[in-house]
Amino acid sequence: MPQNVKRRRGRGRDSAAASHSSRSKVHLRLRVNGEEQEVACAPHSTLLEVLREDLRLTGTKHGCELGECGTCTVLLDGRPQLSCLLLTLECEGRPIVTVEGLAEGPRPHPLQIAFAELGAAQCGYCTPGILCAARSLLDARPSPTRQEIREALSGNLCRCTGYLKIFEAVELAARRMKDPAAQPSEETLHGRRL
Amino acid sequence: MMRLPRFRYHAPATLGEAAAILQGEGSQAMVVAGGTDLYPNMKRRHQTPKTLIGLRKIDALRGVKGSPARGLWIGPATILTDLEESALVREHYPGLYEAIHSISTPILRNMGTIGGNICLDTRCNYYNQNYEWRRAINFCMKCDGDTCWVAPGSDVCLAVSSSDTAPILCAFGARIQLVSKKGTRTIEAKDLYRRDGIDYLTKRSDEILAGITLPPAARWRSSYRKLRRREAFDFPVLGVAACVRFDGEIVAEARLWLGAVSMAPVEAAEAQAALVGRRLTEETIEEAARLAYPLAKPVDNTDFGLRWRKEMTRHFVREALLEVGPPGSPSGRGN
Ligand SMILES: Cc1cc2nc3c(=O)[nH]c(=O)nc-3n(C[C@H](O)[C@H](O)[C@H](O)COP(=O)(O)OP(=O)(O)OC[C@H]3O[C@@H](n4cnc5c(N)ncnc54)[C@H](O)[C@@H]3O)c2cc1C
Ligand code: SF4
Ligand code: FES
Ligand code: FES
Numbered sequence: 001m002p003q004n005v006k007r008r009r010g011r012g013r014d015s016a017a018a019s020h021s022s023r024s025k026v027h028l029r030l031r032v033n034g035e036e037q038e039v040a041c042a043p044h045s046t047l048l049e050v051l052r053e054d055l056r057l058t059g060t061k062h063g064c065e066l067g068e069c070g071t072c073t074v075l076l077d078g079r080p081q082l083s084c085l086l087l088t089l090e091c092e093g094r095p096i097v098t099v100e101g102l103a104e105g106p107r108p109h110p111l112q113i114a115f116a117e118l119g120a121a122q123c124g125y126c127t128p129g130i131l132c133a134a135r136s137l138l139d140a141r142p143s144p145t146r147q148e149i150r151e152a153l154s155g156n157l158c159r160c161t162g163y164l165k166i167f168e169a170v171e172l173a174a175r176r177m178k179d180p181a182a183q184p185s186e187e188t189l190h191g192r193r194l
Numbered sequence: 195m196m197r198l199p200r201f202r203y204h205a206p207a208t209l210g211e212a213a214a215i216l217q218g219e220g221s222q223a224m225v226v227a228g229g230t231d232l233y234p235n236m237k238r239r240h241q242t243p244k245t246l247i248g249l250r251k252i253d254a255l256r257g258v259k260g261s262p263a264r265g266l267w268i269g270p271a272t273i274l275t276d277l278e279e280s281a282l283v284r285e286h287y288p289g290l291y292e293a294i295h296s297i298s299t300p301i302l303r304n305m306g307t308i309g310g311n312i313c314l315d316t317r318c319n320y321y322n323q324n325y326e327w328r329r330a331i332n333f334c335m336k337c338d339g340d341t342c343w344v345a346p347g348s349d350v351c352l353a354v355s356s357s358d359t360a361p362i363l364c365a366f367g368a369r370i371q372l373v374s375k376k377g378t379r380t381i382e383a384k385d386l387y388r389r390d391g392i393d394y395l396t397k398r399s400d401e402i403l404a405g406i407t408l409p410p411a412a413r414w415r416s417s418y419r420k421l422r423r424r425e426a427f428d429f430p431v432l433g434v435a436a437c438v439r440f441d442g443e444i445v446a447e448a449r450l451w452l453g454a455v456s457m458a459p460v461e462a463a464e465a466q467a468a469l470v471g472r473r474l475t476e477e478t479i480e481e482a483a484r485l486a487y488p489l490a491k492p493v494d495n496t497d498f499g500l501r502w503r504k505e506m507t508r509h510f511v512r513e514a515l516l517e518v519g520p521p522g523s524p525s526g527r528g529n
Binding site: 018019020021022023042043044045046049062065066067068070073079080081082085086087089090133151152154155156157 | 195196197198199200201202203204205229230233234237238244248250275298299300301302304305425426427
């Protein structure tokens with residue numbers, strides 16, 4: 001938390017201040033999924049619009065566009081944030097990770113594998129946002145409890161799965177990231193025995 | 195796509211510059227912190243400022259300083275998640291922690307600020323709709339129209355104060371520092387609000403919230419209880435903030451505020467008075483709840499039925515006070 005204000009004083013006042021008129025486009029350098037991207041966009045464009053319409057990264061979905069569903073979630077500065085409510089020009093120079101950036105080289109992220117395997121993605125519309133939120137959780141807490149998972153994903157609506165498969169997939173991915181041989185539990189695969 | 199309207203954007207690095215731009219541009223300009231309230235409103239064309247002044251680059255508006263013995267200073271542009279993670283807030287002002295933790299979702303709390311929450315626009319089912327929806331009912335008095343659809347005879351707008359931190363900050367007796375080109379003034383949090391859904395803040399449009407100070411936490415215990423349909427996303431339909439200072443076992447001072455039942459937070463003065471000089475027991479708590487709940491006069495412009503909301507006020511006041519508990523009870527209610 002930025003409690004220590006002094007630490008940052010060195011940064012030049014002029015370089016930090018910026019103004020943009022409403023008509024002309026702004027030229028920005030964005031750091032998306034580890035790559036530097038140059039875009040020219042209107043000052044009032046949201047990160048969601050620039051990701052989908054300019055950078056053609058359509059993995060990030062648009063739903064309500066009002067902060068009420070979570071499907072547009074990306075990681076900004078390592079934290080899940082809603083791209084529909086972020087001004088692109090506020091994101092300049094800050095690390096952005098979208099669902100396209102979760103894979104590790106050619107291999108999907110363990111979360112993505114677990115989601116596919118356990119049917120945690122049905123229509124899939126909520127999945128990119130949920131994967132980003134879950135990735136941030138696992139970065140901070142490699143062995144989250146069910147309650148921590150519920151809480152971390154409480155800003156992402158899913159209309160298909162009923163959430164249970166999603167929670168189980170996050171748990172499986174967390175276990176696999178420590179032990180690649182980890183298998184889904186009996187209950188996950190076949191339901192609870194009576 | 196619901197796109198934002200056009201605006202000029204400034205991102206000054208100092209408070210002085212921000213105040214100068216705001217003064218220069220007049221009422222056409224607005225400040226934006228996290229944007230989680232303002233941007234949805236702009237997309238629905240509730241507000242269409244010609245100029246926006248982003249506060250994110252102003253370091254002096256962020257952080258938490260102080261101690262429970264001296265009181266806290268909180269920068270208004272501090273992100274809600276950072277406040278939740280502050281041990282000072284969590285351990286010594288638990289009611290404030292609970293209010294912050296209950297706001298919307300963890301993702302929105304990574305973006306929204308406490309200053310934005312304090313200045314949150316009032317809400318109403320006839321107002322928080324997109325432009326086309328509002329046009330279909332010929333708009334309403336709060337924005338673009340002249341009739342109030344909740345109370346057509348009313349000449350004030352009854353849109354609801356829906357900030358979770360407002361009632362608990364009023365209860366703590368927090369003070370708000372307002373800065374403009376003309377100077378600085380400091381007011382009590384409770385004096386920031388006005389019972390008018392349109393002109394709901396006493397802050398002038400050229401003033402910027404520059405600091406929130408909380409009095410020393412010593413011997414105060416606090417809690418916040420919130421009613422809403424879902425445990426995430428939803429704004430409060432009722433918020434109850436309770437702060438109690440004890441002298442031994444006896445209540446020396448009690449503050450009880452209701453949120454989301456009116457255009458501004460409401461102080462339950464009679465209930466407060468009924469607790470002072472007595473122990474916090476089942477009976478005194480029940481009496482306070484009985485005195486507080488008639489103050490909730492919900493109107494039909496948010497969620498749930500009216501009678502039930504009013505009845506729940508009584509239960510939530512009781513729960514908030516039970517949670518505060520007598521001194522020494524093990525609930526981590528502060529000091
Ligand atoms: C789906 C959803 C659910 C939500 N649920 C809740 C909820 O449960 N409880 C709740 O309380 N809120 C809720 N909110 C509202 C909002 O997210 C929070 O209130 C948040 O704290 C607002 O902060 P912000 O920094 O994003 O405000 P902004 O949108 O940046 O600003 C809000 C207003 O405050 C003004 N402002 C901001 N900072 C300053 C300053 N320093 N000086 C002067 N004026 C200032 C702005 O001009 C604007 O008018 C919700 C929002 C959404 C989209
Ligand atoms: S209370 Fe009346 S005037 Fe105010 S927003 Fe609702 S309908 Fe409009
Ligand atoms: S599209 Fe961003 S929250 Fe719904
Ligand atoms: S899988 Fe369809 S919304 Fe979640």
